Amino acid sequence: MDELDLMANADSRGLRYLEGNTTRRVFPSDEAIAALSAFDGSLPTQGLPPEDTLAMLDDIGSPATTASNGPRYFGFVIGAALPVAAAAERIMLAWDQCASTFDNSPVSATIERIASRWVLDALDLPRESAVGFGTSATACTLAALTAARRSLLARQGWDFDRLGLIGSPDIKVVVSELVHITVKKALRILGFGLDRIIYAPVDAYGRIDAERLPVLDDSTILCLQAGEVNTGEFDPFAQIMPRAKDAGAWVHVDGAFGLWARASSLAPLTEGVELADSWTTDAHKWLNTPYDCAMAICREAQALAGAMNSDAVYSSASADAQKNLTLEFSRRPRGIPVWAALRTLGRRGVAELVERHSDQATRIGAGLVHAGYEVLNRIVLNQIVFRCATDAQTQAIRSAVQASGEVWFGGTIWQGRPALRISVSSWRTTDHDVQLLVHLLTKLYAANHETDV
Known part of the structure; x- marks a missing residue:
């Protein structure tokens, strides 16, 4: 089988997979998972036919996937890939560009520069900001916080690049009590020390309580x-x-999915966020691009470019080259699916996506209350946190939902007790899917209650 036939084979199998998005189990069966043992062989001495490799991936691998690219996966903020974003990736993969610099790939550098401008426009963030397209919120947070520490030290006359951290002025970090694990991971990797982080108390809704905000100064992130x-x-x-600005602190905003509210009628929720120094957000969440697509955004472009610079004698580039804005030197042009999604959706399409999911979340919450569940949050965006009267009932509902194969979501801990969490973020999720979810949960609640009685 030659190269073109192999690609056509892969495309055909991929299309068949997509056709089953609405009918396959949302979480694979035990049998499908057990069948994965077929992959656990020894490295072949002689290479095997490529068409056999594709067949194995599809015939054994496809049944063991979660249907996160479908309409009824509510486990995390995982947006299904928009067709145009996925299709753009297929062309991007055919190009096989190393998107480090303009010299490596003029088309990649050009499109990613435009995508950067459009992202800032859609999110209404300072237009002079730098945008680095990285792999994940974790990688982008690493880049942003490195720029933050380097900049704060520079303001105190310390050259981080030459002198490193030994003997440097102390930089303290203040985060929410409910800070996301990716931010904590980035801080740990950067050597801040988890025991040295200062945690800001939160209110009943999970927001930092401004009245109890720890003291900030010009050595604070x-x-x-x-x-x-x-x-x-x-x-x-x-x-x-x-x-924070009066104190001279650097403010970083973790906006992995919530920052996209700014591109919709829900923008008032983000009032003041534009005053920050850096932001991170994921395109592979609410913008519904394929995975491996996030952004580090920095108001002071040179702060990010200086921190991430990777110029070499054989490969120098402009400050806004993506290799000088991200952790990666050799990289794929992950800003291309962002450009494709934004061009195809337009400003109104992005707003509609966010607003539709917010409305659906509100309807799910109302349906849960009607069924008898306790909804624990005020539904301001796309997240619903809820539980039953007892922890045992909550766990039983979770197990029943996950075993059903009809929908999937997971659990969490909220205010010290087990709870269930639904996220709405897939462009494929229709009102019918929302009704199916509420109907299933209503039926399970009634059955669970009858058992307890």
Whole structure:
């Protein structure tokens, strides 16, 4: 089988997979998972036919996938890939460009530069900001927080690049009590020390309590949230930002999914977020691009470019080259699916996506209350946190839902007790899917209650 036939074979299998998005189990069966043992062989001495390799991936691998690219996967903020974004990736893979610099790939550099401008426009963030297209919120947070520490040290006359951290002035970090694990991971990797992080108390909704905000100064990195991972809440930026700016602190906003509210009628939830120094967000969440697509955004472009610079004698480039804005030197042009999604959706399409999911989340919450569940958050965005009267009932509902194969979502801990969490973020999720979810949960609640009685 030659190269073109092999690609056509893969495309044909991929299309068949997509056709089953609405009918396959949302989580694979035990039998499909057990069948994965077929992959566990020894490295072949002689290579095997490529068409056999594709067949194995499809015939054994496809049944063991979660249907996160379908309409009824509510486990995390995982957006199904928009057709145009997935199709753009197919062309991008055919190009096989190393998108480090313009010299490596003029088309990649050009499109990613335009995508950067469009992202800032859609999110209404300072237009002079730098945008680095990285692999994930974790990688992009690493880049942003490195730029933050380097900049704060420079203001105190310390050359981080030459002198490193030994003997440097102390930089403290203030985060929410409910800070996302990816921010904690980035801080740990950067050597801040988890026991040295200062945690800001939160209110009943999971937002930093502005009245109890720890003392800030010009040696502080303050991390805020646009979209708390359980409740979807936003820290009170309008109250906190002026105080942080007056103190000379660097403010970073973790906006993995919530920052996209700014591109819709829900923008008032983000009032004041534009005053931050850096932001991270994922395109592979609410913008519904394929995975491996996130952004580090930095108001002071040179701060990010200086921190991430990777110029070499054989490969130098402009400050806004993506290799000088991200952790990766050799990289794929992951800004291309962002450009494709934004061009195809347009400003109104992005807004409609966010607003539709917010409306669906509200309807799910109302349906859960009607069924007898306790909804624990005020539904401001796309997240619903709920539980039953007892922890045992909550766990039983979770197990029943996951075993059903009809929908999938997981659990969490909220205010010290087990809870269930639904996220709505797939472009494929219709009102019919929402009704199916509520109907299933209503039926399970009734059955669970009858058992207890």
